[in-house]
Each structure stands twice: as C-alpha cells, then as structure tokens.
Amino acid sequence: MGGYGDVRMIDENGLRMDGRKPGDVRPITIETGVVPVADGSCRMVWGTNEAIVAVYGPMEAHPRKIQRQDRAVIDVAYNMAPFSTTDRIRPGFNRRSREISKVTKDALESVVLLELYPRSKIRVSIEIVSAEAGTRCVGLTAASVALADAGIPMTDLIVSVASGKVNDVVVCDLNKEEDNYGEADLPMGVLPNSGELVFLQMDGNLSPEEFKQAWDYNVDAAMEVHKLMVKALKGGDN
Amino acid sequence: MSAPTVPNLLRAHLSDLALNDARLDGRSKFEGRELKLETGILPRAEGSAKVTMGDTIVLAGVKFQLMTPYSDRPNQGGLMCSCEVRPLAGRHWEAGPPSPESIELGRVVDRGIRESGCIDVDDLCIIPGEKAWQVILDLHAISDDGNLFDAFALAGIAALRSAIIPAERFEVGEDMPLKVSKKPIMCSYHKVGGRFVYDASYKEELGGDERIHITLGDDDHVHSLQKGLKGIFTADEFAEIMEHAKVRCAELRKIVD
Amino acid sequence: MNSRPVGQLDNMSNESNAGGPRDSRRTLVVVPGEDLGVSEGIEAGHGVLVVDDRIISTKQGRMSRKGNTISVDPLHTRYMPRPGDLVIGHIEGCTNNIWFIDIGAPFNSILPMSLGPAKVEFGGTRKVLDIGDSILCRVQEVEETHQSVVTMKGMGLRKIRSGALDELDPHLLGRLIGKGGAFLREMKMETDCRIVVADNGRLWIDGELSNILEVRRRINSISSEARVVGVDA
Numbered sequence: 014m015g016g017y018g019d020v021r022m023i024d025e026n027g028l029r030m031d032g033r034k035p036g037d038v039r040p041i042t043i044e045t046g047v048v049p050v051a052d053g054s055c056r057m058v059w060g061t062n063e064a065i066v067a068v069y070g071p072m073e074a075h076p077r078k079i080q081r082q083d084r085a086v087i088d089v090a091y092n093m094a095p096f097s098t099t100d101r102i103r104p105g106f107n108r109r110s111r112e113i114s115k116v117t118k119d120a121l122e123s124v125v126l127l128e129l130y131p132r133s134k135i136r137v138s139i140e141i142v143s144a145e146a147g148t149r150c151v152g153l154t155a156a157s158v159a160l161a162d163a164g165i166p167m168t169d170l171i172v173s174v175a176s177g178k179v180n181d182v183v184v185c186d187l188n189k190e191e192d193n194y195g196e197a198d199l200p201m202g203v204l205p206n207s208g209e210l211v212f213l214q215m216d217g218n219l220s221p222e223e224f225k226q227a228w229d230y231n232v233d234a235a236m237e238v239h240k241l242m243v244k245a246l247k248g249g250d251n
Numbered sequence: 252m253s254a255p256t257v258p259n260l261l262r263a264h265l266s267d268l269a270l271n272d273a274r275l276d277g278r279s280k281f282e283g284r285e286l287k288l289e290t291g292i293l294p295r296a297e298g299s300a301k302v303t304m305g306d307t308i309v310l311a312g313v314k315f316q317l318m319t320p321y322s323d324r325p326n327q328g329g330l331m332c333s334c335e336v337r338p339l340a341g342r343h344w345e346a347g348p349p350s351p352e353s354i355e356l357g358r359v360v361d362r363g364i365r366e367s368g369c370i371d372v373d374d375l376c377i378i379p380g381e382k383a384w385q386v387i388l389d390l391h392a393i394s395d396d397g398n399l400f401d402a403f404a405l406a407g408i409a410a411l412r413s414a415i416i417p418a419e420r421f422e423v424g425e426d427m428p429l430k431v432s433k434k435p436i437m438c439s440y441h442k443v444g445g446r447f448v449y450d451a452s453y454k455e456e457l458g459g460d461e462r463i464h465i466t467l468g469d470d471d472h473v474h475s476l477q478k479g480l481k482g483i484f485t486a487d488e489f490a491e492i493m494e495h496a497k498v499r500c501a502e503l504r505k506i507v508d
Numbered sequence: 509m510n511s512r513p514v515g516q517l518d519n520m521s522n523e524s525n526a527g528g529p530r531d532s533r534r535t536l537v538v539v540p541g542e543d544l545g546v547s548e549g550i551e552a553g554h555g556v557l558v559v560d561d562r563i564i565s566t567k568q569g570r571m572s573r574k575g576n577t578i579s580v581d582p583l584h585t586r587y588m589p590r591p592g593d594l595v596i597g598h599i600e601g602c603t604n605n606i607w608f609i610d611i612g613a614p615f616n617s618i619l620p621m622s623l624g625p626a627k628v629e630f631g632g633t634r635k636v637l638d639i640g641d642s643i644l645c646r647v648q649e650v651e652e653t654h655q656s657v658v659t660m661k662g663m664g665l666r667k668i669r670s671g672a673l674d675e676l677d678p679h680l681l682g683r684l685i686g687k688g689g690a691f692l693r694e695m696k697m698e699t700d701c702r703i704v705v706a707d708n709g710r711l712w713i714d715g716e717l718s719n720i721l722e723v724r725r726r727i728n729s730i731s732s733e734a735r736v737v738g739v740d741a
Contacts, residue, residue, distance in 0.1 A: 047393070048308070048339065048340075048393060048394045049306035049308075049394050049396065050306055050340075050341050050342070050394045050395060050396050050453070051339075051341075051394070052584065052586060053584060061294045061295075063293075065339065065393060066339075067338075067339045067340075067394075069338075069342050070586070070614065071586060071614035072342070072586075072614055073614065073615050073616050082653050083653070085614075088346075090337070090338050090339075090346045092337055094310070094312065094389065094391050095312065095314065095333065095387070095389040095391075096293055096295060096296035096299065096312025096313070096314050096389050096391075097293075097295055097312075098295055099295060099420075100314075101314035101316060101387055101389075104333065104335045104349070104389075105348070124540075126557075126566060130614050130615075130654070131615075131652070131653045131654045132614075132615050132653065132654050133614035133615055133654070136338060138337060138338040138339040138346075139339075140337055140339045140391070140393075142293060142310060142312075142391065143293055143294050143295050144295065157540075160540075161539055161540050161567070161568040162568060162584060163584060163586075164567055164568065164569070164582035164583065164584040164585035164586070164679075165567075166540070166555065166566035166567050167540045167541070167566055167567075168540065168541060168557065168559070168564065168566060169540055169541030169564075170539065170540055170541055204541065205541065206541040206542070206543065206564070207541075242539075243539050243542075246537075246539045246568050247537045247538075247539065248537065256598055256599075256600050256610065256639065256640055257640055258598050258640055258641075258642050258673065259638075259640040259641055259642070260641075260642050260668060260671070260672065260673055261672075261673065263670075264671075264672040264673075267672075267717055268717070271717050271718075273717065273721060275724075276728075277721065277724075277725065
C-alpha cells in the first residue's frame with residue numbers, strides 16, 4: 014500500500030489519531046458579519062482550517078466584456094494567505110487557487126438566482142488564513158453562508174465535505190495527516206434540502222464499495238454541518 | 252485598486268466639519284478609533300497578530316525560512332515584509348497582481364521595522380556564509396475602513412514580538428523566541444477638509460488629500476516617513492502632527508507587549 | 509398528509525406567545541433553501557420560490573405572511589431600483605447628452621439631457637451637472653435587462669448643493685421613518701434639520717452643522733442597534 018503503509022492512522026479500536034470515529038467531522042464554528050465593510054461575510058473555523066469570506070454586490074459588472082445581458086456573473090477569488098500553511102506560500106499567481114476559484118464559482122452559480130440581476134457581478138472573496146486539509150470545502154461552505162448573509166437569493170445553501178481513505182479505511186473529513194498519507198480524497202458539495210450535488214472532485218483510488226461509503230459519509234456529514242450553518246444564520250437561538 | 256468617484260458634497264462637508272473642529276464620526280481631530288490587539292491567533296504562523304480599529308481589521312503572520320546569506324553580508328539573515336491587499340478587504344480592492352497601493356503599504360511598514368533595528372540580522376545567522384534565518388512578515392487586510400497603514404504596522408510589530416523561531420522543524424537547534432528589541436510604532440495623518448487628522452476612516456480618506464506616515468522608535472527617534480497622495484503641506488503642519496505622534500506612539504507602545 | 513415541517517408557522521407563533529406578548533420583530537428567521545410549507549392556496553411573495561408544490565425560501569430573512577402571501581424580508585440587502593423610487597445619485601460620468609448616475613444599485617442609471625434639470629446646450633452637460641455632483645432624482649424606468657433611467661423632472665427634484673449625505677441600509681429605512689413617518693417627523697422637529705430619505709438608503713441632511721451631527725449620531729445608533737438585533741434576530 015504505497016510507501017506509507019506503515020503509518021498507522023487508525024488504532025485497534027477503529028478510532029483516528031484525533032480520536033474521531035471514521036464518520037465524524039472536526040469541530041466547526043461559524044460566524045457571520047465578520048467583515049464589516051462587506052455586504053455579507055462569514056468566518057468558518059473547521060478543525061484548524063480557518064476561512065474568511067466576503068461578498069460584495071450585486072454591483073455593476075466591470076469590465077464590460079464580462080457582463081451578461083441575461084444574468085449576473087459570480088467572480089470568485091480563492092486564496093491561501095502566505096502564513097496559512099507550515100511552509101510559507103509565495104503570494105501571486107497559482108494554478109491550484111485558480112482551479113479552486115473556478116469550481117467554487119461553478120458550484121455557487123448553480124444555486125444563486127443569477128437571472129434576477131442581469132449585467133451585474135457578485136464578488137466572492139475567499140481567504141484561507143489557516144489551512145489544515147479540505148480548504149476548498151471550507152471555502153465553498155463558508156461562501157454559501159456569506160452569500161446568504163449578503164441577502165443574495167439562492168435556492169439552497171451548499172455544504173461541502175470531503176471523505177477519503179487511510180490505512181484502507183474510509184474516513185470522513187480528512188485532517189492534515191490523513192490527507193498527506195491518505196489514499197483517496199472525495200470532496201463533494203451537497204444541497205442539504207434536496208440532497209442534490211453541485212460540486213464533485215476526486216483523486217486517488219477507491220473500490221466501488223469504498224466509494225459508496227465515502228459518498229454516504231459526505232452526505233450524512235453535510236446534514237450535520239448544515240444544522241450549524243442554519244444556526245449561525247438564524248442568530249444561534251432559533 | 253479602483254478609484255471611486257468622490258462626491259463633491261462629501262468634500263464640502265468635510266471642509267465644513269474642519270472649520271468647526273469636528274469629524275464625520277464625532278471624534279476630535281487627533282482621536283483614534285477604538286483599538287484592539289490580539290496575538291497568537293493563527294495556528295500555522297510562527298507569530299501572529301490581529302488588529303481591530305473601528306471597522307478596519309488586519310492580520311499579520313510571521314513565517315521563517317532558511318536562506319543562504321548574501322555573499323557581501325555572510326553573517327546576516329534577512330527580514331522581509333510583504334503586503335497584498337486582497338479583494339476581501341473592500342469594494343475598491345481588486346484581484347490581480349499587487350496594486351501600487353498594496354506595495355506602498357508593505358514597503359512603508361517594512362522600512363519602519365527594518366530601520367528601527369528592532370531585529371538584529373546578525374542574530375539570524377546560523378552558519379556564516381551558509382545558513383541563516385529569513386524572517387517574513389506577511390500583512391493581510393480583512394476589512395478596510397481606512398488607515399490600513401497604522402493597523403498593519405501595529406499588527407506587524409506585535410506579530411514579530413510573539414514569534415518563535417521553528418528551529419526544531421528545520422533541524423538547526425532548539426525553538427526560541429525571535430529577539431525583537433524595540434517597538435517601532437507608526438502614526439498616520441490624513442489631510443481632511445484642509446487640516447490633518449489622525450486615524451482617518453475610509454470616508455475621510457476618500458474625501459481627503461495627502462497623507463503622512465510617521466514611524467517612531469522607542470526613544471522618539473524617527474525611523475520612517477512617507478508622504479502619499481496629491482497635496483501640499485507646510486512645515487508648521489508637520490511639526491504639529493509630529494508632536495502628536497510622539498504622544499500617541501508612546502501610548503501605543505504600551506499596548507504592544 | 510406528509511411529515512415535512514409544514515407547521516412551522518404555528519410552531520413560530522407558539523414559541524413567541526410562550527414568552528408573553530408578541531413582539532413583531534421576533535418573527536421567524538429563515539435561511540435559503542428552507543421549506544416553508546405547501547404552496548397550495550398560498551401566493552408566493554418576494555424572497556420565496558415554489559418548487560414541487562412547496563414554498564422554499566431563497567433568502568436569509570424574516571418570513572412574513574400577509575393574507576395568503578408568504579414572503580421573506582431579507583435581513584441585509586442591496587438596493588434594487590423600482591420605477592417611481594426617489595433616489596440620491598452621484599454623477600459618475602457624462603457624454604454630450606447623457607449623464608451616468610451611480611444610484612447604489614447593482615447597475616447604474618442614465619439621466620438623458622431631456623430629463624435633466626435645465627435646458628442644456630449640446631455638449632454643455634458638465635456645466636449643468638458635473639462629475640461628483642449629487643442629485644435628488646426619481647427612477648423613471650427599469651428595463652428587464654436592468655438598463656435604467658432616472659429623471660429630474662418633478663416636484664422637489666434637484667441638484668443637492670448644501671448639507672451632508674449619509675447612508676443607511678435600505679432595509680433599515682422603515683425604522684428611521686417610523687409608523688406613518690412619526691419617527692422621522694420627530695427627528696426633523698427636534699434637530700431642526702431638513703432630512704430627505706431616499707429609497708436607495710441615502711439620506712440628505714441639511715441644517716446647522718451641529719444639528720447635522722446630531723442626526724448622524726441618531727442614524728448611526730439605528731445602524732448599530734440593527735447589528736445587535738440581527739445577532740439574536
């Protein structure tokens with residue numbers, strides 16, 4: 014099983030290094046209104062991931078060539094702060110960030126009622142200030158909360174969770190070590206009210222049974238995380 | 252950075268306020284906004300700080316890298332201060348390569364810290380000519396409601412003072428705190444409605460003219476100055492803000508551990 | 509009929525009745541995607557969608573039910589222009605016969621010369637309204653593709669020459685104005701200021717400087733109060 018077969022990530026009781034059961038997610042806190050100058054914002058701490066998302070708009074789309082006459086466009090900028098990882102990230106152009114920005118935009122455009130705002134732009138800025146594993150999931154989930162906080166109409170929130178495989182065991186919501194030594198990673202974006210999907214990526218190696226298990230973990234975890242998002246948006250006491 | 256249209260009424264109103272020695276938000280001309288400083292808030296950074304001044308919020312993070320000393324200074328490590336204001340921080344900040352405004356922010360903060368000599372670059376050398384520490388201070392704006400300069404400078408020095416050199420991770424000895432011997436503090440003044448005010452808000456920046464940044468060291472020595480934006484000022488005006496800067500820097504120095 | 513939480517309306521009223529007399533501000537806060545019950549016999553208002561015979565919220569906001577109509581009033585929102593709205597705009601640019609106006613909406617407006625404040629010689633637009641000037645105007649029309657036109661023909665519409673402008677989130681204007689305009693009237697009396705509240709959340713305050721500052725202080729307290737209320741909604 015590759016070069017890392019001797020790294021034990023699951024103990025004899027089936028518990029993971031951080032004490033979680035295979036289907037458990039890391040602790041999560043969600044806060045809105047954290048960027049006072051933005052139209053909507055969200056801070057999401059997920060394990061030791063921390064994402065801050067600000068939404069501006071809808072506003073007039075500039076430059077003109079990006080305008081769509083029949084709908085709004087969403088402009089997503091995902092970025093990892095230089096100090097968000099163990100080894101500093103050099104600021105500047107980065108293919109990984111570009112790709113994540115694009116798939117996040119594609120996911121968000123699937124739920125936002127874009128046709129209500131022709132010729133407009135909605136700017137979503139995702140900053141990862143502390144990264145552990147699964148930052149794209151945290152970024153996308155936090156972005157949907159920030160859009161809701163900005164009063165932008167959408168058909169549903171998006172909850173994004175990744176499951177994967179370590180030591181041949183399928184586990185939900187990989188942490189840093191599990192991500193580094195893991196054998197697969199399956200991030201998904203789930204619409205909690207309908208169970209439909211708007212975001213899907215995968216890399217690694219999963220058998221059909223493992224794939225099914227990872228999928229189910231993601232959907233179940235999404236429902237759990239959704240409760241927290243709703244609580245944050247309703248002000249905690251609803 | 253996109254330049255929004257400045258409403259003529261805003262400029263006129265700011266002049267009116269100045270004549271009556273008042274400000275948009277009711278502060279007096281040299282009064283700062285409510286300020287909060289937190290350190291050690293970023294788990295992946297070796298030193299970090301968050302500064303909140305009214306609705307302006309910034310983060311600073313310190314990272315360390317091993318470098319080969321420059322051949323003309325074989326006994327010295329390096330210090331770098333970098334700033335990129337991302338579109339997160341405000342409607343007028345845009346994605347793309349760092350704007351001149353971003354770069355100016357980083358460089359002015361960098362000069363204040365570097366020239367104060369608070370970090371002894373000789374101390375950062377591990378093996379002369381071969382191995383030394385490079386200290387990198389990254390400034391990151393969360394919310395820009397004006398006066399990012401002071402917020403960055405304060406977060407920057409506080410983050411450096413909380414930093415631990417991760418020597419064990421790089422296998423070059425034991426972890427130890429970064430030695431930061433001084434506390435350079437920046438105070439910024441914006442010409443608004445014809446007179447200088449301290450700690451301008453975004454609206455005051457928008458309807459104002461030039462700005463002056465002063466960084467003072469522990470003994471009131473001047474370490475960096477910068478005049479930015481279009482505008483003309485007199486020696487008397489400068490003398491007045493310099494006097495205030497001395498008082499304010501001393502106050503701020505107390506809240507930096 | 510089915511087990512989905514159709515009865516949320518009732519749950520809500522029980523909840524708020526339990527705590528004593530009903531506070532109108534403490535209505536049910538809903539989030540995007542939330543199921544608000546069957547759509548049969550219900551009119552879908554703003555902020556909601558009908559999907560598979562269910563009413564679904566599309567916004568974070570307070571659900572309101574007026575007669576048969578269910579809608580969601582967002583907690584935060586940007587201004588969306590409608591014909592007839594009184595707005596305060598800033599001149600952003602101009603051509604020989606058109607001004608471009610920033611009205612704080614997701615798209616900007618134009619003010620054609622023919623709807624301007626005075627007769628303009630061709631090419632003399634900047635002499636009448638210059639870039640950076642602020643105007644009190646009315647939204648004339650909004651096309652489906654969000655081209656919009658404002659007019660300065662009408663009672664009281666003019667270039668704003670004195671006083672100060674301030675802002676309040678459009679959804680908070682109701683609190684500033686009060687029932688039947690009572691709150692605003694009171695504030696005008698007490699501060700001796702002329703206050704024009706435009707639908708796009710911009711306010712024109714004119715009077716003695718110290719009085720303007722007092723009005724601003726009161727407006728800011730509405731804003732900050734709303735933030736706190738927003739938290740425990």
